[in-house]
Amino acid sequence: MAKRTIQLALNRVEGDLEFQLELEAGKIVDARCVGTLYRGFEQILIGRNPWDALVITPRICGICSTAQLLATVKALEHIGGITPPPAAVRIRHLCLMAEIVQNDLRQTFLFFTADFCHPKYAQQAFFEQARSNFLPFKGRMHLEALQNSRHIVELIALFGGQWPHSSFMVPGGVTHPASDNQIIDALTILQQFTRWFEQRVLGCNLEVWLNLATYDDFFNWLSAKAEHAQSGIGQFTSISRALGLHTLGQGTPYMLSYGSLDTADSVRGHPLMGQNLNNAGCYNGITGLTEALDQNAISEHVQYSWFQPYPGGLHPSKGVTIPDYQPHSERYTWCKAPRYQDHVVQTGPLADALVQGEPLITALYRAEGDNAWLRQFARLRRTARLLNSMQASLKILAASPNEQHILRGISTELQDGEGYGLVTAARGALGHWVEVREGKIRRYQVVTPTAWNASPKDSAGRHGHWEQSLIGLKVDDPDDPVEIGHIIRSHDPCLVCTVHVAKAEQPYQVWPG
Numbered sequence: 378m379a380k381r382t383i384q385l386a387l388n389r390v391e392g393d394l395e396f397q398l399e400l401e402a403g404k405i406v407d408a409r410c411v412g413t414l415y416r417g418f419e420q421i422l423i424g425r426n427p428w429d430a431l432v433i434t435p436r437i438c439g440i441c442s443t444a445q446l447l448a449t450v451k452a453l454e455h456i457g458g459i460t461p462p463p464a465a466v467r468i469r470h471l472c473l474m475a476e477i478v479q480n481d482l483r484q485t486f487l488f489f490t491a492d493f494c495h496p497k498y499a500q501q502a503f504f505e506q507a508r509s510n511f512l513p514f515k516g517r518m519h520l521e522a523l524q525n526s527r528h529i530v531e532l533i534a535l536f537g538g539q540w541p542h543s544s545f546m547v548p549g550g551v552t553h554p555a556s557d558n559q560i561i562d563a564l565t566i567l568q569q570f571t572r573w574f575e576q577r578v579l580g581c582n583l584e585v586w587l588n589l590a591t592y593d594d595f596f597n598w599l600s601a602k603a604e605h606a607q608s609g610i611g612q613f614t615s616i617s618r619a620l621g622l623h624t625l626g627q628g629t630p631y632m633l634s635y636g637s638l639d640t641a642d643s644v645r646g647h648p649l650m651g652q653n654l655n656n657a658g659c660y661n662g663i664t665g666l667t668e669a670l671d672q673n674a675i676s677e678h679v680q681y682s683w684f685q686p687y688p689g690g691l692h693p694s695k696g697v698t699i700p701d702y703q704p705h706s707e708r709y710t711w712c713k714a715p716r717y718q719d720h721v722v723q724t725g726p727l728a729d730a731l732v733q734g735e736p737l738i739t740a741l742y743r744a745e746g747d748n749a750w751l752r753q754f755a756r757l758r759r760t761a762r763l764l765n766s767m768q769a770s771l772k773i774l775a776a777s778p779n780e781q782h783i784l785r786g787i788s789t790e791l792q793d794g795e796g797y798g799l800v801t802a803a804r805g806a807l808g809h810w811v812e813v814r815e816g817k818i819r820r821y822q823v824v825t826p827t828a829w830n831a832s833p834k835d836s837a838g839r840h841g842h843w844e845q846s847l848i849g850l851k852v853d854d855p856d857d858p859v860e861i862g863h864i865i866r867s868h869d870p871c872l873v874c875t876v877h878v879a880k881a882e883q884p885y886q887v888w889p890g
Contacts, residue, residue: 405847417698431450440480464555592740677713694810723868753867804830805830
């Protein structure tokens with residue numbers, strides 16, 4: 378049977394994404410994930426004052442700028458041995474949680490469920506219901522998610538002055554304390570958002586939803602009341618499973634989470650790893666065991682990427698990002714290939730929940746494995762947990778308004794050294810590695826969540842996670858492969874962050890010596 382090669386540009390993702398796919402008898406037999414844009418943030422930062430990174434890195438992405446800023450601050454605090462005050466930790470992570478909630482609601486009801494309205498499904502029983510709820514800019518859930526997600530990031534503007542691209546976090550804390558008025562306004566915004574989320578997305582209150590712990594618990598809940606079935610998550614689930622999305626998109630069984638959202642009371646020394654909503658580690662889906670995270674086990678490969686080549690993989694602290702565009706070689710993307718303990722891994726809300734041992738997600742994973750529906754479901758499950766944690770954080774801040782928000786006497790002259798900041802962003806594991814010498818940034822490396830998921834083949838020829846999740850997929854219409862959209866969008870792609878523009882006339886930089 379002759380093979381057919383198709384080139385697919387995927388829309389409704391953050392950034393530019395293409396796939397080169399080989400099909401045989403309608404089945405994908407090879408896949409190449411192509412990041413088509415080079416931006417060069419690592420190059421832009423070389424030679425600058427380390428504090429410049431606080432303004433530059435939030436511009437990496439307009440969706441997860443809070444997470445990028447926090448990763449930078451943690452890396453600089455690591456170098457300086459700086460531990461911020463508890464109130465600063467709470468404010469930082471309150472803002473990060475708000476950003477994640479905004480992203481997750483928009484990704485679900487603006488990007489993912491829009492595919493349920495594809496003309497291919499016009500004869501399906503759910504089609505008119507899908508259009509009335511999820512049709513872009515007309516469906517009820519689409520419009521409500523757009524409106525309400527806009528309000529939740531007002532919390533970041535309250536504490537950080539603006540969103541996106543805030544710069545309110547600095548080594549040693551945040552730039553402003555949490556005042557009474559800010560806390561009251563934030564509580565009002567959060568309560569209004571939570572009420573809408575309970576009524577329209579869940580069809581029940583947070584407590585009932587979060588008490589669901591087993592496979593049977595969830596499906597019994599789904600069928601118990603009409604408001605459950607007609608909720609946003611109820612309709613998303615019933616349509617997804619009618620389309621068989623719970624059987625599609627299985628990739629690597631290794632799940633990576635950096636942990637984050639440190640509880641202020643648990644901060645001891647430099648808060649690299651969080652112990653609140655999700656722990657740091659790698660979950661092995663084959664054995665069901667979780668190992669503690671070892672950031673030294675991370676490496677990046679470039680054999681199939683358009684960067685200056687080096688043998689094998691390099692730890693990000695030793696890595697370089699020097700473009701070397703060779704379009705007619707075996708290389709095919711601006712994405713690097715990160716690996717953990719030499720494994721291809723995936724990251725995101727599903728990985729976070731499995732590393733943490735979250736009961737319901739773990740039960741669903743054990744029953745059906747990783748799949749497009751479960752990744753998206755884990756995202757909405759996380760939203761409920763975040764809303765609970767945001768409420769708790771605000772109550773603690775309210776008990777001691779205007780508490781110390783920054784350490785005094787922090788020098789803007791950062792000492793020489795190496796540091797890293799690991800954060801759980803909306804899309805999963807985000808890491809920044811920075812080296813400072815003679816008061817300037819000598820090396821800066823960013824490994825984003827989508828870099829893990831969208832990686833090309835590595836030095837050993839192993840496909841990245843997205844590529845693995847597509848190989849073997851049966852495509853009904855190669856000219857309009859909606860199945861691919863379901864699988865890739867379940868990861869919430871962000872190629873803008875991943876394919877790290879320096880001006881063409883500027884030479885690419887390597888620190889002298």
